[in-house]
Amino acid sequence: MVEIAPEEIEYEGLSPNAGLAVNMAAGALAGITEHAVMYPVDSIKTRMQVFATSPAAVYTGVGNAFTRISATEGMRALWRGVSSVIMGAGPAHAVHFGTYEMVKEFAGGNVEGVQNQWIATSLAGASATIASDAFMNPFDVIKQRMQVHKSEFRSAFTCARTVYANEGLSAFYVSYPTTLTMTIPFTAVQFTVYEQLKTFLNPNGEYSPSTHMVAGGLAGAVGGAVTTPLDVAKTILQTRGTSHDPEIRHCRGLADAFRIIWQRDGLKGFSRGLAPRVLTFMPSNALCWLSYEFFKAAIRDS
Structure with a gap:
């Protein structure tokens, strides 16, 4: 008796809007x-931007930083704070991709043949960023406080507790407006370029x-x-509590951060860490995209 293999579901044949739960689960796994x-x-x-x-604590390049940090602090120093990212990245990316797919579907971005689909894609990307960054911003602050040179923190929970006790809840969100100013255009550009390139490179929608x-x-x-200039400003705001510089410690927002960067390093300062x-x-x-597309299909197929 000949067994007939079950029909396989085409990877790209899945509905573009595979369901909120699927998109959120795939996004969480991809983010981590x-x-x-x-x-x-x-x-x-982070260290190059501070x-x-x-x-x-001054580094001339990626290779120089890697060599010096490894030699003086050990390889483990490069992973300090990763626990904060793992705790926050999963839920934040779940919210991100879930919102993206939901808004994209609502705005008509999944309808074939519709003109200006990039508008729906950009709107979906921006909406996803606003939602996910609201969740992720405190975790990002903790991460960067642990990444800086000679950080006193070895535990994400200790860092969170200390920052809250010394600086209050606002310390976790002082960079949120700057983060949105940076990540909304970043996400809009990223999703738009991704969707356009995906269509251009794989017009038939085959598994690739x-x-x-x-x-x-x-x-x-x-x-x-x-968006690197905005990222430099964000790092200054998120690590201000660890600085011994009074001007940086009292930096209140994007305008203050930009002024400090310009005064101290000129135009090249905005490309720190590029x-x-x-x-x-x-x-x-x-x-991330490979994982997201794979997990979305795998979860849907399971």
Whole structure:
């Protein structure tokens, strides 16, 4: 008797709006995967963006930072704070991708043949960012406080408790407006470039992991490079409580951060950490989109 294999579900044949629960679960798994893999490079980026008072904390490049941190503090220092990211990234990405797919469907972005689909995609990306950043911002503050040179914190819970006791709840959200100013255009650019490249590289909609990786990587690189100046300002705001510089400690918002950057480092100051930021976003975005598309199909098929 010949057994007939069950019919396989085409990967790209799934409904673009596969269901809120599926999209959120896939987003959570993709987010944790993305952040965990590229975390050491993100740590280097944070250190390069901080205006350090000690020469030991000034780095000339990614290679220089990696070598010196590894030699003086050990490899474990590059992973300090990763627990905060893991705790926050899953739920935040679940909210992110769930909101993205829901708004995209509502705005008509999944309807074939409709003109200006990029508008629906950009709107969905921006909406997803507002929702997920509201959840993720405190975890990001904790992460960066633990990443800086000679951080006193070894536990995310200890860091959160100390920051709250010394600076209050506002410390976790002082960078939120700046974060939105940065991530809304980043996400809009990222999702738009990703969707356009995915369609261009794979017009037939066939299963193509390489398409998701290439489109996701390029989309992340473009978005990351464009928004680097805002990321520098965000880092100053999120790490101000660890600074011994009175001006930085009293930095109140984006305008203050931009003024400090301009006065101390000129135009080049706005590109601090550009190389590790792009280096982080290219592979992490490629991995994130590959994971998201895979998990979405796998969960739906299970």
